[in-house]
Amino acid sequence: MDRKKLVVIGGDAAGMSAASKVRRSQPDWEIVVYERSPHTSYSACGIPYLIGGIVEAASSLIARSPETFWEKHQIQAKTRHEVEKIDPKKKRVMVKNLATQRTGWETYDYLLIATGTSPIRPEIPGVQAQGVFSLSTLQSGILAKNYVTANQPKRAVIVGGGYIGLEMAEALLERGLSVSLIDRNEQVMGTLDKDMGLLVSHYLEDQGVQLFLEESLTKIQTDAAQKVCAVETDKRTLDAELVILGIGVKPNSELAADAGIQLCDSGTIAVNDRMETSEPGIWAAGDCASSRHLLKNKDIFISLGTVANKHGLVAGSVIASEKATFPGVLGTAITKFKDMEIARTGLSETEAVALAIPYQKTTIESSTIARYYPGSGKITVKLLCRKDNGLVLGAQIAGAQGAAKRIDTVVAAIQGKLTVQDLVYLDLAYAPPFSGVWDPIQIAARQLV
Amino acid sequence: MDRKKLVVIGGDAAGMSAASKVRRSQPDWEIVVYERSPHTSYSACGIPYLIGGIVEAASSLIARSPETFWEKHQIQAKTRHEVEKIDPKKKRVMVKNLATQRTGWETYDYLLIATGTSPIRPEIPGVQAQGVFSLSTLQSGILAKNYVTANQPKRAVIVGGGYIGLEMAEALLERGLSVSLIDRNEQVMGTLDKDMGLLVSHYLEDQGVQLFLEESLTKIQTDAAQKVCAVETDKRTLDAELVILGIGVKPNSELAADAGIQLCDSGTIAVNDRMETSEPGIWAAGDCASSRHLLKNKDIFISLGTVANKHGLVAGSVIASEKATFPGVLGTAITKFKDMEIARTGLSETEAVALAIPYQKTTIESSTIARYYPGSGKITVKLLCRKDNGLVLGAQIAGAQGAAKRIDTVVAAIQGKLTVQDLVYLDLAYAPPFSGVWDPIQIAARQLV
Numbered sequence: 030m031d032r033k034k035l036v037v038i039g040g041d042a043a044g045m046s047a048a049s050k051v052r053r054s055q056p057d058w059e060i061v062v063y064e065r066s067p068h069t070s071y072s073a074c075g076i077p078y079l080i081g082g083i084v085e086a087a088s089s090l091i092a093r094s095p096e097t098f099w100e101k102h103q104i105q106a107k108t109r110h111e112v113e114k115i116d117p118k119k120k121r122v123m124v125k126n127l128a129t130q131r132t133g134w135e136t137y138d139y140l141l142i143a144t145g146t147s148p149i150r151p152e153i154p155g156v157q158a159q160g161v162f163s164l165s166t167l168q169s170g171i172l173a174k175n176y177v178t179a180n181q182p183k184r185a186v187i188v189g190g191g192y193i194g195l196e197m198a199e200a201l202l203e204r205g206l207s208v209s210l211i212d213r214n215e216q217v218m219g220t221l222d223k224d225m226g227l228l229v230s231h232y233l234e235d236q237g238v239q240l241f242l243e244e245s246l247t248k249i250q251t252d253a254a255q256k257v258c259a260v261e262t263d264k265r266t267l268d269a270e271l272v273i274l275g276i277g278v279k280p281n282s283e284l285a286a287d288a289g290i291q292l293c294d295s296g297t298i299a300v301n302d303r304m305e306t307s308e309p310g311i312w313a314a315g316d317c318a319s320s321r322h323l324l325k326n327k328d329i330f331i332s333l334g335t336v337a338n339k340h341g342l343v344a345g346s347v348i349a350s351e352k353a354t355f356p357g358v359l360g361t362a363i364t365k366f367k368d369m370e371i372a373r374t375g376l377s378e379t380e381a382v383a384l385a386i387p388y389q390k391t392t393i394e395s396s397t398i399a400r401y402y403p404g405s406g407k408i409t410v411k412l413l414c415r416k417d418n419g420l421v422l423g424a425q426i427a428g429a430q431g432a433a434k435r436i437d438t439v440v441a442a443i444q445g446k447l448t449v450q451d452l453v454y455l456d457l458a459y460a461p462p463f464s465g466v467w468d469p470i471q472i473a474a475r476q477l478v
Numbered sequence: 479m480d481r482k483k484l485v486v487i488g489g490d491a492a493g494m495s496a497a498s499k500v501r502r503s504q505p506d507w508e509i510v511v512y513e514r515s516p517h518t519s520y521s522a523c524g525i526p527y528l529i530g531g532i533v534e535a536a537s538s539l540i541a542r543s544p545e546t547f548w549e550k551h552q553i554q555a556k557t558r559h560e561v562e563k564i565d566p567k568k569k570r571v572m573v574k575n576l577a578t579q580r581t582g583w584e585t586y587d588y589l590l591i592a593t594g595t596s597p598i599r600p601e602i603p604g605v606q607a608q609g610v611f612s613l614s615t616l617q618s619g620i621l622a623k624n625y626v627t628a629n630q631p632k633r634a635v636i637v638g639g640g641y642i643g644l645e646m647a648e649a650l651l652e653r654g655l656s657v658s659l660i661d662r663n664e665q666v667m668g669t670l671d672k673d674m675g676l677l678v679s680h681y682l683e684d685q686g687v688q689l690f691l692e693e694s695l696t697k698i699q700t701d702a703a704q705k706v707c708a709v710e711t712d713k714r715t716l717d718a719e720l721v722i723l724g725i726g727v728k729p730n731s732e733l734a735a736d737a738g739i740q741l742c743d744s745g746t747i748a749v750n751d752r753m754e755t756s757e758p759g760i761w762a763a764g765d766c767a768s769s770r771h772l773l774k775n776k777d778i779f780i781s782l783g784t785v786a787n788k789h790g791l792v793a794g795s796v797i798a799s800e801k802a803t804f805p806g807v808l809g810t811a812i813t814k815f816k817d818m819e820i821a822r823t824g825l826s827e828t829e830a831v832a833l834a835i836p837y838q839k840t841t842i843e844s845s846t847i848a849r850y851y852p853g854s855g856k857i858t859v860k861l862l863c864r865k866d867n868g869l870v871l872g873a874q875i876a877g878a879q880g881a882a883k884r885i886d887t888v889v890a891a892i893q894g895k896l897t898v899q900d901l902v903y904l905d906l907a908y909a910p911p912f913s914g915v916w917d918p919i920q921i922a923a924r925q926l927v
Binding site: 042070072074075078083084089090171192325333334335338339342355356357358359360361362363364365370372373374399400401402403422431433436437438442443444445446447451453454455456457458459460461462463464466467468 | 491521523524527532533538539608616641772782783784787788791798804805806807808809810811812813814816819823848849850851852882883884885886887889890891893894895896900902903904905906907908909910911912913915917924
């Protein structure tokens with residue numbers, strides 16, 4: 030029997046889902062996963078809720094531990110092991126055991142790179158101070174939570190108004206901190222158009238977040254104990270005992286680049302729809318690998334657990350000699366801040382303009398469910414379609430409970446190449462506790478027809 | 479200028495949305511709507527919530543009154559007017575004013591029949607007793623509510639475990655009544671497969687509804703005041719001071735049939751995708767008109783406000799000489815009983831078997847949102863696809879808050895001719911408060927691939 034050996038670099042969503050898929054298809058293969066952090070398969074998206082205390086135990090964010098992977102799936106998940114070099118010619122990787130600091134070569138038949146991302150940390154004075162956190166790994170989340178518990182900060186500054194920024198703002202408000210948010214753009218939520226981002230900005234302010242837009246962080250001030258005590262922007266100084274950096278992440282692709290593997294302009298590892306890199310026998314998956322944007326028709330960098338899992342499933346299938354292809358992404362995203370849900374998919378107006386795609390747009394206001402039914406709330410939907418043929422291009426939603434997950438209908442519509450006319454007559458589900466007779470998505474579509 | 483006259487028979491969803499559409503396109507036409515009940519444009523779907531007290535005022539179920547239609551849209555909506563005959567040759571209708579009992583002929587250039595449905599009342603002794611209600615019109619809902627308030631019944635029997643039956647069971651439990659439910663089938667919710675219906679049956683029992691399945695109502699017993707005091711089935715006698723008949727509705731198509739207009743086997747008025755009947759110059763829309771089922775490829779009877787609105791929009795557009803076609807329905811439906819949400823679309827397994835369509839099926843259990851996030855609940859998804867090419871055929875969902883509206887993703891997937899393979903890789907929205915990394919729909923799709 031031909032017993033192959035799969036080595037996976039990175040033990041989170043993409044890596045472990047690929048490893049699990051290979052195990053299901055190839056019960057006899059040797060599968061080894063190297064993970065430099067102490068944890069496997071955790072929900073990075075849950076970290077803000079851990080710090081906010083909405084989720085109590087860090088352990089509840091871990092889907093499966095290394096022990097479980099071994100006992101149930103005979104997958105060796107070696108945490109605190111860092112891969113330092115890939116040698117594609119000799120089909121081997123150099124691995125350092127971070128506990129013992131010992132280094133050695135390990136061979137592979139198949140290699141999957143699933144190294145994820147690292148948070149971008151601005152090169153400004155004081156960024157290494159205690160009390161400054163960028164949340165990427167579960168470990169960083171635990172450290173931040175412990176810091177907050179131990180130091181009981183009163184004032185927090187969040188830098189960056191993206192998903193992490195909003196979720197952390199909610200978490201810290203819940204804990205009773207006063208929260209300021211700095212963003213260098215005109216609005217928070219840069220993946221939304223300005224008009225939709227404005228709705229979110231207003232709501233943040235309503236709920237007590239102090240917004241400082243079109244400002245950039247320039248310095249972090251520290252006290253004698255090297256703890257953060259204030260931040261400076263290009264316009265002002267804000268006292269703060271806690272700083273959260275949510276200004277984005279970058280793909281961990283240096284290891285691949287050093288091995289001669291081709292990267293994309295976005296810095297991700299270039300892969301085809303089978304997740305194969307430029308180097309035979311080496312796959313890449315998850316945040317570090319490129320994704321094809323179905324409407325932009327180019328490879329983009331996207332950092333999302335759901336995409337990582339799909340990458341992993343495809344990579345694992347192909348490695349195990351099964352047929353699978355990853356069709357691409359639409360840039361779908363969803364988040365909430367207190368009672369406002371926010372979602373987007375496909376092209377924003379800004380993106381349609383940049384791509385010179387002829388488009389029509391509308392923005393409607395409606396109610397999440399029948400207006401007379403208790404719990405009904407406001408929902409705003411911005412919908413875009415092609416001007417020439419009516420094909421749905423994208424949507425942005427902001428609204429009360431039940432608003433945002435409606436984006437999935439638009440996702441399926443785009444992927445199924447439906448027009449706004451089709452959307453109008455889609456047989457969507459209606460009953461008063463769930464929707465008006467015309468779903469808000471359809472009200473927007475009617476405007477466009 | 480050519481000032482045409484549109485006459486509409488029936489002033490609810492289909493009729494009024496058609497009239498409104500014609501008004502928007504043809505500002506000068508005369509538009510007259512005859513409605514035999516006292517109300518226009520109300521939400522029949524809201525009636526159970528009115529009786530349960532979740533919705534307080536009957537008036538809040540009325541979208542627009544006859545006065546509003548006249549003042550804002552110059553549409554004459556004549557309530558308590560019944561059309562008794564259609565004379566297609568002379569393009570006129572015979573109308574009786576129910577207040578004065580006077581009858582006269584009214585001419586039209588275009589006629590729309592939107593006569594809706596009538597509840598089916600079993601021909602059994604006692605069915606006319608006081609305290610026996612079948613809820614179809616707002617008027618019947620108001621009468622039932624008043625009866626409950628005046629008589630304070632303690633025990634209710636609901637006949638029929640469909641949407642109305644479940645919603646009324648919830649409403650009456652809320653009001654503190656003891657509730658029994660009789661259904662002649664093995665399970666409640668006959669539009670679900672047996673396995674899914676069983677989940678609902680169990681939950682109804684858990685929540686205190688006494689279920690009597692595979693039983694038929696045979697008689698209603700009355701007291702000296704001609705009020706209901708008990709019901710008899712083929713197996714037992716149940717004391718009850720209130721009886722709700724929810725055993726279905728039939729299309730009001732006699733008026734059309736009498737005028738020589740063609741009906742379908744289902745008893746609905748036969749229409750093409752422009753809502754044209756067999757008689758030139760006469761359209762039909764809403765519950766009384768047929769709908770093409772996109773997967774069954776035949777005309778079916780469907781009674782739903784959302785379909786009626788779409789019918790009305792198409793009929794109004796075509797009457798006003800605009801292009802519009804109604805593509806058809808998928809039999810989508812949604813409801814809730816207390817904390818359980820229920821939805822279905824497309825073909826059930828029972829329907830696929832009956833149509834001899836080769837299918838594959840799976841049923842999965844998952845969580846509505848990330849398991850570690852507060853408010854996570856159980857969701858069961860049954861998904862069907864074609865065996866030969868993997869095209870999505872249908873889904874049934876039962877679960878906690880947030881479960882059921884996910885059916886819309888499947889609706890768009892079916893209409894966009896996506897396969898289960900496509901569903902697996904759909905870029906659906908994920909964040910812990912909204913979903914697991916794999917949406918439950920995708921977990922089911924993965925099982926089928």
